[in-house]
Amino acid sequence: MKDKAITANNLTKQFGDFTAVDRISFDVNKGEIFGFLGANGAGKTTAMRMFCGLSLPTSGQATVGGFDVYRENEKIKNAIGYMSQRFSLYDDLSVLENIRFYAGIYGMGSKAIRVKAEHILKGLELEAEKNMLVGSLPLGWKQKLAFSVAIFHEPRIVFLDEPTGGVDPITRREFWQLIYEAASEGITVFVTTHYMDEAEYCNRVSIMVDGRIEALDTPAGMKKNMGVSSMNEVFLQLARKATRTEN
Amino acid sequence: MKGITINHISKSFPLKKGKLEALRDINLEIPECELFGLIGPDGAGKTTLFRILTTLMLPDSGTASVNGLDVAKEFMQIRKEVGYMPGRFSLYTDLTVEENLNFFANIFNTTVKANYHLIKEVYKMIEPFKKVRAGKLSGGMKQKLALSCALIHRPQTLFLDEPTTGVDAVSRKEFWELLRSLRSEGITIMVSTPYMDEASLCDRVGLIQQGRIMGVDTPQQLRRAFGKKLLSVKGPDMLQLLRQLQHMEGVENAYPFGEHHHAVLKASANTLHLPDGIEVQEVEPDIEDCFISLMRSHEG
Numbered sequence: 001m002k003d004k005a006i007t008a009n010n011l012t013k014q015f016g017d018f019t020a021v022d023r024i025s026f027d028v029n030k031g032e033i034f035g036f037l038g039a040n041g042a043g044k045t046t047a048m049r050m051f052c053g054l055s056l057p058t059s060g061q062a063t064v065g066g067f068d069v070y071r072e073n074e075k076i077k078n079a080i081g082y083m084s085q086r087f088s089l090y091d092d093l094s095v096l097e098n099i100r101f102y103a104g105i106y107g108m109g110s111k112a113i114r115v116k117a118e119h120i121l122k123g124l125e126l127e128a129e130k131n132m133l134v135g136s137l138p139l140g141w142k143q144k145l146a147f148s149v150a151i152f153h154e155p156r157i158v159f160l161d162e163p164t165g166g167v168d169p170i171t172r173r174e175f176w177q178l179i180y181e182a183a184s185e186g187i188t189v190f191v192t193t194h195y196m197d198e199a200e201y202c203n204r205v206s207i208m209v210d211g212r213i214e215a216l217d218t219p220a221g222m223k224k225n226m227g228v229s230s231m232n233e234v235f236l237q238l239a240r241k242a243t244r245t246e247n
Numbered sequence: 248m249k250g251i252t253i254n255h256i257s258k259s260f261p262l263k264k265g266k267l268e269a270l271r272d273i274n275l276e277i278p279e280c281e282l283f284g285l286i287g288p289d290g291a292g293k294t295t296l297f298r299i300l301t302t303l304m305l306p307d308s309g310t311a312s313v314n315g316l317d318v319a320k321e322f323m324q325i326r327k328e329v330g331y332m333p334g335r336f337s338l339y340t341d342l343t344v345e346e347n348l349n350f351f352a353n354i355f356n357t358t359v360k361a362n363y364h365l366i367k368e369v370y371k372m373i374e375p376f377k378k379v380r381a382g383k384l385s386g387g388m389k390q391k392l393a394l395s396c397a398l399i400h401r402p403q404t405l406f407l408d409e410p411t412t413g414v415d416a417v418s419r420k421e422f423w424e425l426l427r428s429l430r431s432e433g434i435t436i437m438v439s440t441p442y443m444d445e446a447s448l449c450d451r452v453g454l455i456q457q458g459r460i461m462g463v464d465t466p467q468q469l470r471r472a473f474g475k476k477l478l479s480v481k482g483p484d485m486l487q488l489l490r491q492l493q494h495m496e497g498v499e500n501a502y503p504f505g506e507h508h509h510a511v512l513k514a515s516a517n518t519l520h521l522p523d524g525i526e527v528q529e530v531e532p533d534i535e536d537c538f539i540s541l542m543r544s545h546e547g
Contacts, residue, residue: 038415039415039416039417039418040385040386040387040413040414040415040418041385136262138290139288139289139290140288162413165412165413165441166288166289166412166441167288167289167441168287168288168291168456168538168542169288169443169535169538169539169542170502170539170542170543171288173502173503176503177486177489177503180485180486180489181486184486194413194414194415194416195442196416196444197444197504197505197535200505200506201503201505219506220506230505231505232416232444235416235417236416236417236420239415239416239417240417242417
């Protein structure tokens, strides 16, 4: 258990008669980049909300960073970082204000924030723009900054919900290089994406269909197992089995 | 001249400081019955170009025509002849599926029955929900209803702004199959997308970034024009390997590409000397490689 960042055992979420997440079981290792794939409406977001401590499961067990999702969801919130394409930074705060705001929420001291902010701005080559409003930055810079802010308080696990949607191909790759670097420093990365080439960047991926995990393996293992040459074909073969309509 | 013609179109928007150049001297010629893809990331200028072509916005300079009609002078006629599916869902959420469709047929002086054959393939997927309010539909269903409404007056030309954004791989594939069958009905289609892998489904594509068209051609021809040696590289420690490639003498650019890294070689280099255990293979460029290379040469 100790080397696991996330564990799920028959984790289930029902809304009335509808079973959004249906007895999913899997583990994510510490420091792993784990791709959480599935068609729209397969149950990814519902599962992710349970792991982030935002929604209680109907049944089953799960731990995140060693904490129980039923009893210790406040501890989970402290141990994780979160970023999505829809919600990341405040457009009408400056770069530095956003960093201070998020770090403050996680209870970091002002000196620690100052030292670390400098380091991050340097790494992203954003020193000259630190007082600019985030809303005026190009999308690609925003996304890279949002990721750095999500891991600013050094969480054990970071959840990324479609972090690279609509981003240009150069920035998308720079973004993944940041992910690799975070993982090499021991942060576990749990990521969803619609880009199938990004599935290949993950150590392991799971594919959800109709609330269940239909496949879980390394990208190479999955392709070999199904006798196809790309993750796109793997995804299409599995997701075609879906019978339920989208969210 | 039917189809779409764009001559020296530019458009900018005022900002607090300076201005945002949304489109810079765009020139395109799209013949009748072509399935043309406008490919680029968010903020590239795709939506602005669509708004100008659908007569919702005037360019600062330049001219354009759709179905042989001028976008500035003959806008009333253009509006009758084109279908437009904007990026943001813009049907009436408090009308049902059926009511929305009847409404759009009505304002174009036609009936659902008259053009049913055109929408049949897409509409039959949402017909079981015809009594459901549009606001209650899922993303994929909304997209199909929006396409039905854009088609109901049998437009000559169809403009689709990012119809597949945020839609999963299965629905994206279905949607492209629908577009290809519409093209064979004789409709000119201009579609934008941020997904580079959709380029191969178009007859021709325009690659757009920061308001500039960086290249226009068939997907095959764009790949042929890449003009540099491209290696696909794989090793046990991919992050370490990437850093190594990015600092190597003969490498112009190196970046992750699915399960491999791609390394673009400088003209002076013929191959790379990498340690044992590293797989190296020369590969053909993908549209995404072309886009990256064009972006770099424009930023250059």
